Amino acid sequence: MSSKPILIVGGGPAGLAAAHSLASVGQKSILVEKMDSLGGTPIHSGYAKLVPSGEWAKDAIGGMVERVTGNKFITIKTGTTVSEFSGKAGNFSVKYSQGKGNSVASVVLCTGFTHFDSINKPEWGFGTYVDVVTTTQVEQMISSGQGVRRPSNGETPKRVAILLCVGSRDRQIGREWCSKICCSVSANLAMEIREELPDCHVYIYYMDIRTYGLLETKYYWKSQEEFKVKYIKARIAEVTSDGDKIIVKGEDTLVKRPITIPFDLVVHAIGMDPNVDNMLISSIFDVDLEPNGFIDRASAYGGVGASSRTGVFVAGSATGPETIDDSIAQGQAAAFSALAIANGQLAAVE
Amino acid sequence: MAIHEKHLIRPENIKTHDNLVIDGVDVSGHWSTFIETRVVTDYNEQLEEEIAALPGGEYIHRCWQCGSCTNACTVNAINPEFNPRYWIYLIRMGMESELLRDKEIIWQCVSCNKCTYACPRDVFPEGVMKATAHWLEMKEHTAPSNSTIFDEEFTRQVVQTGKIEDGRILMNFLKNSKQPLFQDWLIEMVKQMVWNLPVKYLFGMGWATLFQPKTRSWAKTRAAIEEHIAEEKAAERAALGLDPVE
Incomplete structure (x- = not known):
């Protein structure tokens, strides 16, 4: 095996999978994470049960963190970022925000995404009314054991509205992509709410439902048939308040009727933005971004996980909205490409 | 003032005052015309479960609003107002007041069951129509047909x-x-x-x-049937929040 290590940037699902894959074939890697601990967004944002496994994030991703921690092939640098990067595939030179720099054979960027900030859709009341929250906040209410409560008074809600496509498929705010997983995550949260609070009715306001593939039965239909979650085809026009209830206005497009409905809690199913640091990452690693601001991928049929720069690979939601399962698979696949470079097989990934 | 696309507005929502003066300006008659907004302000969350509790309505929760039933419907071909897909949606969402607007049409289902064969989700729309007509009678929204x-x-x-x-x-x-x-x-x-x-x-x-x-020897059978019918009826009435006995 090559004496030069492989650099993995980002300690979320994709990065953890890449590091573990490399270690499992005896390849050394350096795992750089800007936060003070590993785990990525599922851990740092306090996700509850993951879609579609149904396992708790702290168990599932926590398990991934455990198996890289203390592994003799993996050097973990938390609280660290890459500040300078130069050289060629097989012999890159890296400097870090702290500590000594070194030379690496290749790189896997697993820099992930940033949650959409709902404050950018002021008409939907986030930041104005405390009872308007995000899916991430509901995940935290569940994972912390507190349960789903109205932030204004701590009471259990009787009626909850989940608004889909907040920060997704919205040309007005420059986010035309579908964030792919929010439909399933919302259906999952709706079921969690119904399970915890059987008297609480949950309504999901949607434009289209994209519980793709096998998620259709597991989330879309299960939530309706077993948990009586209601799906209403309406894009909400505005969210206001009468001082207590949150008033949701829109048009039910299937019956061509305007609706003005009071809710106790309104949840924004927030989308996935490009990582806020992507401009910086792009300039440090000299990789191209695609038009939406995610890290661009080279052809999918050549070197797996290739970016615009030879020897720099990319995996997970750094490349666009991605599920955790797929991020893990991409991390493993990109690790294989990075390994080829470390072994001097440049032609294999070009 | 002329109202364009008047056919889209429900007649009862068009308001005019025969004698009205605002700030000294006479706006009597059509000058004071305004249109009340059509707004759904609440859902009856029990409605779907009530219909599902009646025979035929059990599978209403499977509907995904594709419209195959309405497309296949014999009655819809004659009367476009007869729209099973729409009513199934109203029931599932709990828009009771909207459903009641069509109470004089819903019972017109001829039970041809074309919808039953067209439905990709096995909702049995014909059964839902039967259950809904039944519901309307039990709740005394319509007289017994x-x-x-x-x-x-x-x-x-x-x-x-x-x-x-x-x-x-x-x-x-x-x-x-x-x-x-x-x-x-x-x-x-x-x-x-x-x-x-x-x-x-x-x-x-x-x-x-x-x-x-x-x-011959009918008495025992009769008692058993009567008991069963009474049980079923009581269960249906309980599901609809009605007194156990009519």
Whole structure:
């Protein structure tokens, strides 16, 4: 095996999978994470049960963190970022925000995404009314054991509205992509709410439902048939308040009727933005971004996980909205490409 | 002032005042025309479960609003207002006031079951229509339809005697549905029967109408059926939040 290590940037699902894959074939890697601990967004944002496994994030991703921690092939640098990067595939030179720099054979960027900030859709009341929250906040209410409560008074809600496509498929705010997983995550949260609070009715306001593939039965239909979650085809026009209830206005497009409905809690199913640091990452690693601001991928049929720069690979939601399962698979696949470079097989990934 | 696309507005939502003066300006008549907004302000969260509790409505929760039922519908071809897909949606979302607007159309389902075969989700829309018509009657939004009155008389005879007797069913149906016994078509039919049927059959029919024969040892069966019907009815009424007994 090559004496030069492989650099993995980002300690979320994709990065953890890449590091573990490399270690499992005896390849050394350096795992750089800007936060003070590993785990990525599922851990740092306090996700509850993951879609579609149904396992708790702290168990599932926590398990991934455990198996890289203390592994003799993996050097973990938390609280660290890459500040300078130069050289060629097989012999890159890296400097870090702290500590000594070194030379690496290749790189896997697993820099992930940033949650959409709902404050950018002021008409939907986030930041104005405390009872308007995000899916991430509901995940935290569940994972912390507190349960789903109205932030204004701590009471259990009787009626909850989940608004889909907040920060997704919205040309007005420059986010035309579908964030792919929010439909399933919302259906999952709706079921969690119904399970915890059987008297609480949950309504999901949607434009289209994209519980793709096998998620259709597991989330879309299960939530309706077993948990009586209601799906209403309406894009909400505005969210206001009468001082207590949150008033949701829109048009039910299937019956061509305007609706003005009071809710106790309104949840924004927030989308996935490009990582806020992507401009910086792009300039440090000299990789191209695609038009939406995610890290661009080279052809999918050549070197797996290739970016615009030879020897720099990319995996997970750094490349666009991605599920955790797929991020893990991409991390493993990109690790294989990075390994080829470390072994001097440049032609294999070009 | 002319209102464009007036057909989209419900007549009762168009308001005018015959005599109205605002700030000294006379806006009587059409000058004061305004249109009340059509807004859904609340959902009846129990509605879907109520319909699902009645026979035929069990699978309403499977609907994904594709419209295959409405497309296949015999009645819809004649009356576009007859739209099973739409009513299933209203019921599932709990838009009760909207559903009640169509209470005089819903019972018109002819049970041809084309929708049953067209439905990709096995909702059994025909059953849902039946359950909904049933619901409207139980909640007294509509008077019992002739078909319900007929079914009740039919069932009553079967339960009581284990048999049905055509003449008596017809007489009681006409009486219960407040229709005159002497209908032209009926008089003509009886005339033809008297002329054409062998005396033996005529005698048999007349005898059965007068004496109401019962199936042998019917009492036990009758008690069991009555108990079952009472249980079913009580369960349905409980599901609809009604008193256990009518």
